[in-house]
Amino acid sequence: MNHCNFFQSSIGKKVVMATTGIFLMIFLLLHLSVNLFLFSGETAFNEAVYFMRKNIFIRMMEYVLAIGFIIHILLGIKLHLVNKKIKGEVDYAINYYFSTSFSSRTMVYTGILILCFLILHIINFMIPMKYSKTRHLISDYNIVVSLFKNPFYTFIYVFSFLILGIHLNHGFKSSFQSLGLYNQKKLAWIRRFGYLYLWIICSGFSIIAVWFFFN
Numbered sequence: 001m002n003h004c005n006f007f008q009s010s011i012g013k014k015v016v017m018a019t020t021g022i023f024l025m026i027f028l029l030l031h032l033s034v035n036l037f038l039f040s041g042e043t044a045f046n047e048a049v050y051f052m053r054k055n056i057f058i059r060m061m062e063y064v065l066a067i068g069f070i071i072h073i074l075l076g077i078k079l080h081l082v083n084k085k086i087k088g089e090v091d092y093a094i095n096y097y098f099s100t101s102f103s104s105r106t107m108v109y110t111g112i113l114i115l116c117f118l119i120l121h122i123i124n125f126m127i128p129m130k131y132s133k134t135r136h137l138i139s140d141y142n143i144v145v146s147l148f149k150n151p152f153y154t155f156i157y158v159f160s161f162l163i164l165g166i167h168l169n170h171g172f173k174s175s176f177q178s179l180g181l182y183n184q185k186k187l188a189w190i191r192r193f194g195y196l197y198l199w200i201i202c203s204g205f206s207i208i209a210v211w212f213f214f215n
């Protein structure tokens, strides 16, 4: 199989989905670590954000991140449409329903909700912090803290972290399977790590939102 055929094949697409997915999962851990500086106070958080923004390596990675997100989303939608065609056959559809989990069946829908969250999130934080003319008047810390004073945003954010958890529940183990990990014993461990990972991510982000809503 030449390179071109590989990326057009369903296996090739799955490998790209898995690789971009793992990359995005590493980003989430890094993002959560920076956010935890919010608990150390205004100066610590502003300095952490400043460090990330000035670091040339991180700035280059931002472009890789954007490309990673775009590939993951477009390919995810394409795979969903291809699978839907196959599942059109009734017998297959019934088998599929009983042999798959809720999170695996809803990957494309949770994915689209996460994309909506991401657009809102960039409007909430990235634009006022990086591109607005008044960005020098309010610190990054205060932009985050004042957003979570609003019950509507706190709810939308926590709801999105729950949806992210459902997406990761299937995405984590599925990425390793797509990369060729079929050993049952190892898969059991991957599943355990997956739960640990999704709990850290979902509760970590949610605790930040809820904490600043109440404090």
Ligand code: HEM
Residues within 6 Å of the ligand: 028, 031, 035, 049, 052, 053, 062, 065, 114, 118, 121, 125, 126, 129, 130, 140, 144, 157, 161, 164, 205, 206, 208, 209
């Ligand atoms: C409590 C939860 C969260 C808080 C407080 C938060 C905070 C922030 C802040 C302050 C920035 C701006 C950084 C900058 O422009 O220098 C940012 C950027 C970003 N966040 Fe979040 N975030 C949260 C959750 C998430 C989640 C769950 C995702 C992914 C699903 C996410 C994805 C992103 C992305 C893609 C960017 C743009 C990165 C870049 O600067 O290139 N965030 N976030």
